[in-house]
Amino acid sequence: MATIKDVARAAGVSTATVSRVLNNHGSVTTEARDRVNEAVRTLGYHPNSAARTLRSHEVSTLGLVIGDVLNPFFAELARAVEDEAREHGYYVIIGNADENPQCQDEYLDILLDRRVAGLLMCPTAEVSPRVGEAVRNGHSLVFLDRTIPELDIPTVRSENAQAVHELVRHLCSVGHHRIAIISGPDSLVTGQERLAAFREALRDNGCELPAEYLRIGDFQVESGVQAMRSLMELPAPPTAVFAADNLMALGALRSIRDQGLRISTDVGIASFDDLPWFELVDPPITAVQQRTEEIGRVAVRELIASLHGEQARSWKFPCRFVPRQSCGERHP
Amino acid sequence: MATIKDVARAAGVSTATVSRVLNNHGSVTTEARDRVNEAVRTLGYHPNSAARTLRSHEVSTLGLVIGDVLNPFFAELARAVEDEAREHGYYVIIGNADENPQCQDEYLDILLDRRVAGLLMCPTAEVSPRVGEAVRNGHSLVFLDRTIPELDIPTVRSENAQAVHELVRHLCSVGHHRIAIISGPDSLVTGQERLAAFREALRDNGCELPAEYLRIGDFQVESGVQAMRSLMELPAPPTAVFAADNLMALGALRSIRDQGLRISTDVGIASFDDLPWFELVDPPITAVQQRTEEIGRVAVRELIASLHGEQARSWKFPCRFVPRQSCGERHP
DNA sequence: CTGAAAGCGCTTACAG
DNA sequence: CTGAAAGCGCTTACAG
Known part of the structure; x- marks a missing residue:
């Protein structure tokens, strides 16, 4: 050359x-x-x-480490990040951590070594020493979607609790009392918060969360399938199930179909995350919508602010509860 | 530092x-x-x-330029590329060209400048001089999903025609004669090939493709919505519609619902690309399945071969036609 | 307006 | 086994 x-x-x-x-x-x-x-x-x-x-020492590239490109939520996030970055004259290169802390570290290294101007990441479960180190070395870093409480890093994400409360109230109001949850991993704040809110909301509405109605999944499809199956094999199965992310919801829906059951009639289902095809299922799926695009865009703006020496701030965006017909709601 | x-x-x-x-x-x-x-x-x-x-001059990173992360097909492709690359000790950094030739060029530059060992890309419509230049400069490059005929670059992709023929035969066999297509852009081989095969298959089965039954979309959701609407407003609307990718299929489905029509009963629909949720729609969507994971993995292997000085080869993978119930098929 | 030269942080023959 | 030194391809004061 x-x-x-x-x-x-x-x-x-x-x-x-x-x-x-x-x-x-x-x-x-x-x-x-x-x-x-x-x-x-x-x-x-x-x-x-x-x-x-x-x-x-000049760079115009931002690094983004996400959990899993195959998860439409992250894909949308990545897209928003990219769009906003481009509007500010930055490019973004993406690393796919596959929900694996070690893999996340490796991408962190790769991206940092390539001297990206700053880094956006959706941290996986465990706290990696590499992350703290990066910050101490003066790298600009902002978390999105998830956070690691010990680390005090600016984070842009959803306020999980309020919409879950709304959801539970809704489920109770249409007559459900035996409501189960397919929760995310304990180790992720998103998993913890959604579960905590669910439990609390149940109590507020005079219900209980029996141990057998709590299934811990891993935010992936297969765990939704398993959880739903075992839930329906219970002597007293739930009348409605809340899946804590879209992938587990997909798994649960598949499991319902495979068991020859009917959504809503046999068991209600609601999902955290709303996807375009949820409206096309019969009956359409009741869901909690995150402001994904805004999360991605604002995270980029905060990162750029921090690149300019300003103090990046944390944001929490409220979610929107979208009742449809998958939980025995009366048809309009 | x-x-x-x-x-x-x-x-x-x-x-x-x-x-x-x-x-x-x-x-x-x-x-x-x-x-x-x-x-x-x-x-x-x-x-x-x-x-x-x-x-x-040593690098262990591969670059991947895809059309659009928001398209589940590309997301799956990216995932497969990443998995295979990692098994060979490479990392991959992804650039999202947003189906925009200029943007594609910019990522090409960025990735090449960062000295990736080799490059995988899904070329957008126009031939960019940058691409030919990269090859002449000795960069290893392999195309996936799409190709640019003039360029003679190893390409790993689907054999589009055969499954489309099967699809059309199927549609005719269940009684459809007025079949429309929502095609992809003329400028993309995938668009061209699927349309050409569709046209030919129609002829083989004694049908015609009237001009008003051909709608050119852009592989995005909104174009599917528009196309479907205008198709159903025709004096003699089609009895079945073939959408040439999953995003336009989603748009078409949405349009069907918005018009208060019923899938299969009022109009049949089939899609190129098969998605997990297609089974969950009522009735389940008839589709053509690509061997996406294999395409991604093989492309990586060819790229690595070419990095080792071997001649990379081109591959075409057959698609699988998956009849379900969205085209008036008799229920099992 | 322009060039010679130093230096960014590494790796790698070349001696020893 | 180890160090001094050259050099990868650029940018940027420093002179002129």
């Missing part, structure tokens, strides 16, 4: 001049500028950004 | 020795090695990979 030296030679100038026209820095005569541009074109020259970064 | 010099000083050795223990290159006494490792730990040292790459 052509280097800056080749260009300089071809244009009959020094490498300093080439650098100047490339970066629009300092003044260069029009004539010299033209010769350089010409040389760049004919040589098909592209600056080596490793060298450039090494020297100038 | 600590540099290799700091480590060298702290360990009382030269930077050369530090580099040796870091890369497990050459021999170092156990004692020196221990001192270096100790220094690395206490200083929280992480090598600057820009500098390392600049010097050694």
Whole structure:
């Protein structure tokens, strides 16, 4: 590949001049500028950004580490992050941690080593020393969707409790008293908060959460399938089930169908996360909607603020409860 | 941040020795090695990979440029690429081109500048000079899902025609004669091929494709909504509609529901791409399944082969036609 | 306006 | 086994 030296030679100038026209820095005569541009074109020259970064410390790339691209929630988040970043002149490179702390660390290293300007991440369960270290080393970091309480890092995410309360109130009002939950992992704040809110809301409405109505999943499809099956095999199965994310909801729906049961008639189902196809299922799925796009966009803005030396702030966005017909609601 | 010099000083050795223990290159006494490792730990040292790459030309990262993360097909592809890459010791960083040739070029530059070992991409419509240039400059590149015929670049993708033929035969066999298509863009091979196969299959089965039954979409949801609406407003609307990707199928389904129509009874619908929730819709959606995971994995293997100086090959994977009940099929 | 030169943080022959 | 030194491809004061 052509280097800056080749260009300089071809244009009959020094490498300093080439650098100047490339970066629009300092003044260069029009004539010299033209010769350089010409040389760049004919040589098909592209600056080596490793060298450039090494020297100038300037970068216009943001790193994003997400839990799992296959989860539509994260895909939407990634999209929002990308859109907002681009509007500010940044690109984003994505690493997929696969909900695996070790993998997350590796991406953290890779992205940081590549000298991204700043980092956005959805932290997985365990606290990795690498994360704290990155911050101490002066890297700008903001969490999104999830947080790690011990770490005091600016976080943009959903306020989980209020919509869960609304959901439970709704379920009770349409006549459910035996309500089960397919919860997320204990180790994730999103898992904890949704479960805590669910439990509390149940109590507020004069219900209990018997141990056998609590199933801990891992936010993946298969755990939803398993949980739903075992729930329906109980001597006294629940009349409604709340799945704490869209993937487990998908699993639960699949399990209902496989058991030859009917949604709503045989067992009600509600989901945290709302997906476009929820409206197309018969009956349409009652769900909690997160403001995913806003979470992604605001996180980027906070990160950029922190890049500019301002103090990044944390945000919590309320969710919207969207009752439909999957829980025995009367049809309109 | 600590540099290799700091480590060298702290360990009382030269930077050369530090580099040796870091890369497990050459021999170092156990004692020196221990001192270096100790220094690395206490200083929280992480090598600057820009500098390392600049010097050694070695990289273990693959770049992936996809059309749109929000499209579940691409998300699945990205996941497969990542899994396979990791099994070979590579990481992958993803760029989201948003189906925009200019954006694609920018990611191409960014990823190449960051010195990825090789590049995987789903090329958007227009041929970008940047792509040919990258290849000429000796970069390893493989296309997946789509290709650009003029470019002669190894491509791993689906064989689109055969399953479409099967689909059409199926539709005719269950009594459809007025079949419309919501096609992808003309400029994408996937769009072209699916349409051409559809047209040909119709002819084989003694049907026509009247101009008003051909709607060109852009592989996005909204175009599916529009197309479906206008199709059903025709004086003689089709009895079945084939959507050339999952996003347009989603749009079409939404449009059917919004118009108060019933799937299958009022109009049949089939989709290219099969999604987990297709089984959950009532009635379940008839679809063409791509071997997405295999496409992603094989593309990575070909890229790695080409990195090792072997000639990468092109692959075409057959699709599987999955008849369900959305096209007036008799219920089992 | 422009060039010579130093230096970013590493790796790697080359001596010893 | 180890260090001094060159060099990867850039950018940026410093002179002129």
